[in-house]
Amino acid sequence: MTPDLTTLQPLRPTLYRLAADGRSLDFLFAQCPQCRQLSFPANAPGCMHCGHAIDASAQVARPGGGTLLEYVTLHVAMVPGLSAPSIAGDIRIAEQVVEEGVIGVADESLLAPGMALRAVAVPLPSGEHYGCHFVPADAQGAAA
Numbered sequence: 204m205t206p207d208l209t210t211l212q213p214l215r216p217t218l219y220r221l222a223a224d225g226r227s228l229d230f231l232f233a234q235c236p237q238c239r240q241l242s243f244p245a246n247a248p249g250c251m252h253c254g255h256a257i258d259a260s261a262q263v264a265r266p267g268g269g270t271l272l273e274y275v276t277l278h279v280a281m282v283p284g285l286s287a288p289s290i291a292g293d294i295r296i297a298e299q300v301v302e303e304g305v306i307g308v309a310d311e312s313l314l315a316p317g318m319a320l321r322a323v324a325v326p327l328p329s330g331e332h333y334g335c336h337f338v339p340a341d342a343q344g345a346a347a
Contacts, residue, residue, distance in 0.1 A: 208324045214332040217246045219267055221324055221333070228267035228322040228335055230296060233257045241265075241297045252299065267322030268340060269296040274306060274314050284327075294320055294337055307336035314339075 209225055219228040231245040237255035245262045249255065274292030277285070290306040292314070307325065308314060319340035324333040 206326045208326065208333055211326060211333045212331060214327060214334045217244050219322065219335055222266065226323055228324055229264040230267040232263045232265060232297065234263050241300065243296065243300050268320050269294040271314060271316055271318050271320050272301065273316060274311065276311055304335065304337045307338045
């Protein structure tokens with residue numbers, strides 16, 4: 204049985220929140236008042252494009268996901284809480300914004316550079332929070 208994610212809190216509330224469908228994630232950006240570009244995360248002190256201060260900017264929520272640029276299978280737990288093996292990748296989440304993320308698929312054979320990914324909430328063992336995994340947008344092979 205899948206837990207009710209609406210009862211959990213985001214592990215990183217400055218980066219994402221649960222979307223209206225109760226499974227996908229919305230990413231939280233700041234829109235620069237000077238150049239109008241999006242910066243990530245929303246609490247960044249300055250625009251990553253032009254350097255203008257964005258502390259007074261409105262937060263902008265956009266559907267979480269992006270384009271897979273490259274990926275690798277990690278056979279060693281690189282950070283606490285990350286199991287091994289796991290797949291990590293660089294994902295373009297907005298124009299000129301690339302982030303690293305965990306990709307929730309069974310193995311690399313289900314991935315290809317340039318494919319569309321979506322961000323989904325994954326309950327964490329603590330039972331109190333959910334994290335973010337990326338899965339193929341077409342949902343084939345998702346293990347998240």
